[in-house]
Amino acid sequence: MKKKYVHIDQCETGYILADDVYDDRGLLIISKDTAIDDYIINKLDNFDIRQLCVYEDHQMDKKEIRKQYIEHLKKDYKKNVDDMKQLMCDLASGRKLEYERIKRISDSVYSEVRYMINVPEFMNVVKDIDEYTYKHSINVGIYAFLLAKWLGLEEEEIKNVVMTGILHDIGKAKVPVDILNKKGSLLPEEFEKIKEHTSIGYKLSLEIAQLSEEIREGILMHHENEDGSGYPSGLRGNEISKYAKIIAVADVYDALTSERAYKKRITPFEAFKEIIRIGYSKFDTRILMTFLSNIYRYYIGTLVRMSNGQIGQIVFISPEKISTPIVFLNGKYIDLSQMKYFKIEEVL
Numbered sequence: 001m002k003k004k005y006v007h008i009d010q011c012e013t014g015y016i017l018a019d020d021v022y023d024d025r026g027l028l029i030i031s032k033d034t035a036i037d038d039y040i041i042n043k044l045d046n047f048d049i050r051q052l053c054v055y056e057d058h059q060m061d062k063k064e065i066r067k068q069y070i071e072h073l074k075k076d077y078k079k080n081v082d083d084m085k086q087l088m089c090d091l092a093s094g095r096k097l098e099y100e101r102i103k104r105i106s107d108s109v110y111s112e113v114r115y116m117i118n119v120p121e122f123m124n125v126v127k128d129i130d131e132y133t134y135k136h137s138i139n140v141g142i143y144a145f146l147l148a149k150w151l152g153l154e155e156e157e158i159k160n161v162v163m164t165g166i167l168h169d170i171g172k173a174k175v176p177v178d179i180l181n182k183k184g185s186l187l188p189e190e191f192e193k194i195k196e197h198t199s200i201g202y203k204l205s206l207e208i209a210q211l212s213e214e215i216r217e218g219i220l221m222h223h224e225n226e227d228g229s230g231y232p233s234g235l236r237g238n239e240i241s242k243y244a245k246i247i248a249v250a251d252v253y254d255a256l257t258s259e260r261a262y263k264k265r266i267t268p269f270e271a272f273k274e275i276i277r278i279g280y281s282k283f284d285t286r287i288l289m290t291f292l293s294n295i296y297r298y299y300i301g302t303l304v305r306m307s308n309g310q311i312g313q314i315v316f317i318s319p320e321k322i323s324t325p326i327v328f329l330n331g332k333y334i335d336l337s338q339m340k341y342f343k344i345e346e347v348l
């Protein structure tokens with residue numbers, strides 16, 4: 001097959017690499033015969049590679065590229081979850097927290113999510129991966145990225161917010177696993193033990209000089225509520241740091257939409273309803289509204305399984321009624337805000 005050289009700026013998705021690509025130390029980055037997708041372009045860009053050798057008349061079709069792209073993201077995501085697990089297990093067994101390890105995970109999450117076209121769709125792809133605690137840390141980093149971007153934060157701050165998301169529950173490494181994963185309700189003393197994860201996390205963060213005070217406060221205050229009903233200090237409104245307020249919203253959204261040892265996950269639409277119900281007394285209104293008014297848009301066009309088992313498609317979501325979309329089902333448009341018992345069972 002004929003080969004040609006293309007500059008990365010001219011490289012279209014679908015081209016197939018005709019040669020292996022190495023970094024400047026001679027390590028293989030991407031092997032030949034891989035199709036170019038947005039993920040690969042991003043990776044090459046990170047390694048400052050400008051020229052590529054591709055096959056002249058060989059292209060992968062769009063559907064296949066998309067599949068490969070999701071697989072690449074999934075592989076990196078799994079690696080981040082594994083690294084998070086290793087980091088927390090090491091911490092539990094008395095090893096010190098190392099900044100370089102945190103930074104690697106955080107940088108990886110940042111560069112992945114920057115190129116994700118549809119974050120909720122990706123979260124749905126990885127929903128069956130186990131290991132809630134570690135996965136949750138990565139997911140909160142991902143949602144925190146989105147929220148920070150929607151709030152208009154600068155790049156450096158977005159990176160800090162992602163790192164706060166990844167570290168927010170780091171104190172759980174020192175809480176007994178049987179309490180963390182206990183099915184059924186917790187005894188008051190067990191709940192007290194879990195609540196300690198915020199101040200333990202803060203103490204652990206003090207051991208790392210490179211972490212800013214904003215990141216540390218984000219860890220310490222992510223369970224504080226606007227109305228003063230949170231922990232560890234019962235802070236209110238402006239006493240709670242900006243990062244903590246962002247993490248609080250990202251945290252609850254992931255917790256509600258993820259499967260746990262003791263509870264089933266709920267759909268994003270039930271989660272919107274629940275967050276709005278508890279929302280105004282617990283979360284910063286501006287941050288909550290920014291999150292809700294952006295995240296629901298991703299679900300337009302999504303296929304859903306309804307409570308009668310049939311598959312429909314979400315065709316419209318009114319900004320005023322984000323928990324009850326309009327679904328196209330059996331040739332009809334169904335407004336779920338008018339239905340009492342008919343609802344979305346699962347997002348596909």
Ligand SMILES: [Fe+2]
Nearest residue numbers: 168169222223
């Ligand atoms: Fe937490």
